[in-house]
């Protein structure tokens with residue numbers, strides 16, 4: 001049995017750092033393990049312009065405790081008013097690493113997202129030209145479509161048509177939850193990758209609904225049936241460089257989760273690496289953990305892997321706090337439901 005594993009320091013290719021007191025509390029939880037993260041722009045109000053992204057990056061760096069080494073990779077929130085020239089300038093200056101597409105109404109703070117894809121055509125064409133990736137929340141918002149089918153419907157109705165209409169556009173399908181998405185990604189020969197979260201490798205929809213409703217397992221896209229979870233595990237542990245880690249760690253304070261209308265999001269930043277080592281060990285794929293957490297993402301984004309390393313050691317169960325305190329209130333840490341034997345040294 002492997003007792004210790006040293007990998008390049010990981011990155012998180014999909015992270016919610018929020019702002020203000022929440023940012024102060026959650027940033028060290030990610031920076032402790034991850035060298036870089038693609039920072040999601042769904043603040044209220046969203047990070048829409050390059051000026052917004054610069055100001056947000058400054059707030060993140062100001063919140064970073066001294067001695068911690070962390071680089072936020074900024075994104076812009078695509079709206080129907082986004083100016084292609086502003087995007088180009090933000091990319092050219094190195095300020096942003098991607099643009100994020102939220103279909104309007106699909107998820108937390110997505111009200112200013114895109115309704116009419118013809119209205120963002122100019123931005124997408126420009127992004128294809130300059131090689132700037134589009135990160136996509138891939139769910140249709142049509143109320144007629146069952147929530148468990150919204151990702152699969154998005155591929156056929158939106159993603160595939162948009163990619164065909166914009167040759168060369170580089171796309172990351174974020175937080176994929178279905179075998180349909182895995183199959184779509186593997187069927188394409190270029191310009192498409194996907195992030196997979198920690199929690200979608202661990203839970204299926206039963207975890208949310210059996211024996212009582214468990215708000216801390218509710219996130220979007222919602223966890224699907226077991227066959228889909230198994231497809232995600234196979235993709236994550238396959239060594240296929242089109243799949244890489246995006247935790248989608250998405251903190252909400254407990255009163256907003258444990259509510260009659262609870263917010264979507266799982267907070268996995270503190271224990272993600274211990275959980276992933278457990279999952280990869282179960283799949284007999286520990287030697288492919290580094291690819292998933294530390295190599296495939298940089299390769300897609302055209303960045304070098306981190307020089308620093310991380311060592312994980314197997315031993316007695318590691319305790320993570322069940323929740324962290326923030327200036328806004330407590331935030332529950334994702335509970336994988338099994339003891340974690342892999343400790344980050």
Ligand SMILES: NC(=O)N[C@@H](CC(=O)O)C(=O)O
Nearest residue numbers: 016107108219220250264265
């Ligand atoms: N994943 C979630 O359930 N929630 C995210 C939004 C998102 O990534 O869709 C959040 O910002 O809370």
Ligand SMILES: [Zn+2]
Nearest residue numbers: 107137174220
């Ligand atoms: Zn999302």
Ligand SMILES: [Zn+2]
Nearest residue numbers: 016040248250
């Ligand atoms: Zn997210």
